[in-house]
Structures are given as structure tokens and as C-alpha cells.
Amino acid sequence: DAGVTQSPTHLIKTRGQQVTLRCSPKSGHDTVSWYQQALGQGPQFIFQYYEEEERQRGNFPDRFSGHQFPNYSSELNVNALLLGDSALYLCASSGGGAIADTQYFGPGTRLTVL
Amino acid sequence: GESVGLHLPTLSVQEGDNSIINCAYSNSASDYFIWYKQESGKGPQFIIDIRSNMDKRQGQRVTVLLNKTVKHLSLQIAATQPGDSAVYFCAENMGSGGSNYKLTFGKGTLLTVNP
Secondary structure (H helix, E strand, O other): OOEEEEEEOOEEEEOOOOOEEEEOOOOOOOOEEEEEEEEOOEEEEEEEEEEEEEEEEOOOOOOOOEEOOOOOOOEEOOOOOHHHOEEEEEEEEEOOOOOOOOEOOOOOOEEEEE | OEEEEEOOOOEEOOOOOEEEEEEEOOOOOOOOOEEEEEEOOOOOEEEEEOOOOOOOOEOOOEEEEEOOOOOEEEEOOOOOOOOOEEEEEEHHHHHHHHOOOOOOOOOOOOEEEEE
């Protein structure tokens, strides 16, 4: 049984560019959350998708957007990249549906903005 | 505001000893707590969780204790092994009512196990 998968593993972009990160949830899970983890810090919640809609959002600007597909996979898009966007981006999936449930994390995508 | 913090940023133990990692939380509305282990270059790995209607939960070599009176959470690892070396995060959630789904993490504690 595959766990949460993310692609790509690493990514290097320059300021002002746009990036798309991808996530496939654990089998049987229908909910995907995205987190940003700066070096030496704990993960920070960006948003969560359920039933193809964003149902909760953290304190991140509109440059961060996402999408969930009918197969429950998800994308995170970041526009107009800033140096401060350099971080490990983590995807977590859960199967609680309408209620909060245990979130299982993928390996992350390391984004470097130059 | 809501926050999750850790008392000890680093912890060094000898192989075979027991480890205790502590965590303080400030939001009394939190009702679900999770401990994650994160090794270098990897995503957080679920260890154990506990809901607010419990004060203790045991897993394989790990025990989580919850003291709601003082808003304190701890993770105990028995017979610590070199493979336990990692950063440990506690995370809190207020989602039992179905309206808050995010996890709030602390900064983490680095556990180093010396052979």
C-alpha cells in the first residue's frame, strides 16, 4: 500500500516565477492538506482540500493556491515566487472526511528560490 | 493566540535509556494531539496520537501522556535506540467539532541517541 507521494523531490526556481507541486494521497484517503516547513521550524498549515474544495486556509497570501482532483490528488501552486518561499513543502492526507482525522505526511518537495 | 511549544530544544540520551520529550500547548480548546518523528530529509512520520478524553495512551515502546490541567503533553520512548534519533514534533488540533482541520506544530525537539 503506497503512502503519500509527492513530486518533484527538489525544485529550483528564480524570483517571480511560478511553481506547481503535486501530491497523491494515501490509498483510501480523501483529504489533502499542504504545509510549509522552513529550515529549523515546524510545519505551517497552508490549506486543506476536501471534495475538490478548499475548506480551511492558514495565514498565507493569495499567491498560494491549490486544487484537488476527482481522484483526490492535489496540486499546490505558488505565483510570483519570493526568496522567502524557499522551504520544504509537505503534503498530508487523511481519511476523516467531514471530521478532523490523523494526517499522514509525504516526503516533501524541497523548493529553492534564487 | 494558539501555540504549541517545547520545553527542551535538544535532548541527548544513551542507547537503552528512556527518553522523555515534553510539549506545552496554550489552547484549551485543542482536543486532539499527535506526535511526529522527522528524520533528516524526510517528511514527518506519525508516532502516536491521543484525544482529550484520555490522559495516557501506549504504543510500541512509546507512551503519550496528556495533562489537560496544565496543558502539557509528553512522549516517552522506552529503551531508546540509535534509530530513534530525529526531530520530534507535537501537534495539536481543534477539529473534533468538524470545523477546524489544521494541525498546529511546535518547533520540535532534536533527540540524539549515543551508542
